[in-house]
Amino acid sequence: xxxxxxxxxxxxxxxxxxxxxxxxxxxxxxxxxxxxxxTVSQTQLTLSAFFVGMALGQxxxxxxxxxxxxxxVLLGGMGCYAIASLGCALSPxxxxxxxxxxxxxxxxxxxxxxxxxxxxxxxxxxxxAKVLSMVLMVMAVAPLIAPILGALVLIWxxxxxxxxxxxxxxxxxGVLAWQALPESLPxxxxxxxxxxxxIANYGRLLQDRALLGxxxxxxxxxxxxxxxxxxxxxxxxxxxxxxxxxxxxxxAVSVLTSVISSHLNRxxxxxxxxxxxxxxxxxxxxxxxxxxxxxxxxxxLYPWGxxxxxxxxxxxxxPIAANALSCAMNLHPEMAGTVSxxxxxxxxxxxxxxxxxxxxxxxxxxxPMVATIAICGVLSWGGxxxxxxxxx
Numbered sequence: 001x002x003x004x005x006x007x008x009x010x011x012x013x014x015x016x017x018x019x020x021x022x023x024x025x026x027x028x029x030x031x032x033x034x035x036x037x038x039t040v041s042q043t044q045l046t047l048s049a050f051f052v053g054m055a056l057g058q059x060x061x062x063x064x065x066x067x068x069x070x071x072x073v074l075l076g077g078m079g080c081y082a083i084a085s086l087g088c089a090l091s092p093x094x095x096x097x098x099x100x101x102x103x104x105x106x107x108x109x110x111x112x113x114x115x116x117x118x119x120x121x122x123x124x125x126x127x128x129a130k131v132l133s134m135v136l137m138v139m140a141v142a143p144l145i146a147p148i149l150g151a152l153v154l155i156w157x158x159x160x161x162x163x164x165x166x167x168x169x170x171x172x173x174g175v176l177a178w179q180a181l182p183e184s185l186p187x188x189x190x191x192x193x194x195x196x197x198x199i200a201n202y203g204r205l206l207q208d209r210a211l212l213g214x215x216x217x218x219x220x221x222x223x224x225x226x227x228x229x230x231x232x233x234x235x236x237x238x239x240x241x242x243x244x245x246x247x248x249x250x251x252a253v254s255v256l257t258s259v260i261s262s263h264l265n266r267x268x269x270x271x272x273x274x275x276x277x278x279x280x281x282x283x284x285x286x287x288x289x290x291x292x293x294x295x296x297x298x299x300x301l302y303p304w305g306x307x308x309x310x311x312x313x314x315x316x317x318x319p320i321a322a323n324a325l326s327c328a329m330n331l332h333p334e335m336a337g338t339v340s341x342x343x344x345x346x347x348x349x350x351x352x353x354x355x356x357x358x359x360x361x362x363x364x365x366x367x368p369m370v371a372t373i374a375i376c377g378v379l380s381w382g383g384x385x386x387x388x389x390x391x392x
Contacts, residue, residue, distance in 0.1 A: 023251070026229065027237075027247060044359035051105070055344065055346075057106035059345055074110060075174060111173075117185070137262040147252065151245050151247075191334075213383045213384060215343060216386065217324055221316075226355040240303040250307060262319060278324055282320060358372045
């Protein structure tokens with residue numbers, strides 16, 4: 001029988017395919033725009049297309065994993081992801097790359113939604129939040145190393161090599177999952193895949209105000225993250241004047257703050273309920289939004305005030321995500337895959353919207369990025385007030 005530690009490491013590695021797909025090629029965005037004759041906005045659309053693909057794909061993959069089981073959905077997704085990654089490396093234009101990034105995201109969504117559902121299959125109550133915190137903490141190493149790895153690849157190769165690395169990694173993870181990850185959803189708990197029933201299930205979930213509040217709070221935080229991801233390469237490299245390597249290190253430090261807080265969140269779950277920590281974290285992020293705007297406006301601190309404000313803001317990203325998803329799946333444990341899919345829709349739907357918005361508003365200053373992130377922080381705080389979360 002697989003141990004908890006091994007399960008966490010495998011699920012974290014599989015879930016990391018999402019942030020790796022997003023963050024590893026960030027240092028290459030300016031180079032890609034130049035070589036593929038694309039504008040800043042067109043290049044940022046390769047990110048937004050990925051976010052849209054992840055969001056739409058999980059609407060289907062979540063319910064399918066409730067019907068077929070987690071293992072076939074996960075393995076199928078990894079195989080399709082490998083093929084799409086190879087296609088990205090061979091893309092002749094920014095338009096083709098954008099389309100293939102969408103396909104790549106559809107496939108990645110299968111692995112991510114199935115891995116989250118596995119956790120709810122095996123654990124219950126606040127244990128879900130604890131395990132999710134562990135997975136997210138390990139998974140968050142990917143955004144730490146991905147830009148650095150991408151920058152290192154660019155020292156010797158050009159941007160297509162980054163997608164070749166993702167191709168090889170997906171094959172490796174697929175083999176690992178096939179050998180080591182057992183099926184977690186018994187036949188007796190599977191639900192038939194009937195379109196009318198699927199629509200009815202989503203309708204039922206969307207009428208749950210407690211669930212909607214959780215989805216809004218978590219989705220808004222990921223909207224802030226993807227706004228940062230979309231704009232940071234241009235702001236840090238072109239505007240602040242950092243090199244690709246310096247940008248990668250600063251990006252890694254920004255994410256590291258959330259890794260530390262995720263570890264703290266797991267410890268606090270031994271004394272407090274996930275609902276309580278969720279409310280505390282969303283209160284903090286509202287305050288952090290104000291601090292971010294204030295530090296960014298203080299010219300004497302430019303650009304370090306903005307950088308510090310972003311680090312403080314993203315401190316609660318993973319705690320909000322872990323506690324919100326735990327509470328959401330505990331509200332409807334019989335539809336863990338569907339809830340996980342809906343969570344992914346909000347996560348990457350907000351990401352696509354805010355990432356595209358930040359790109360469209362880009363005016364050679366840091367303010368579109370800062371303003372979008374601060375608004376997302378306020379929205380995350382507001383989600384907790386839609387309705388109180390009932391303890392299960």
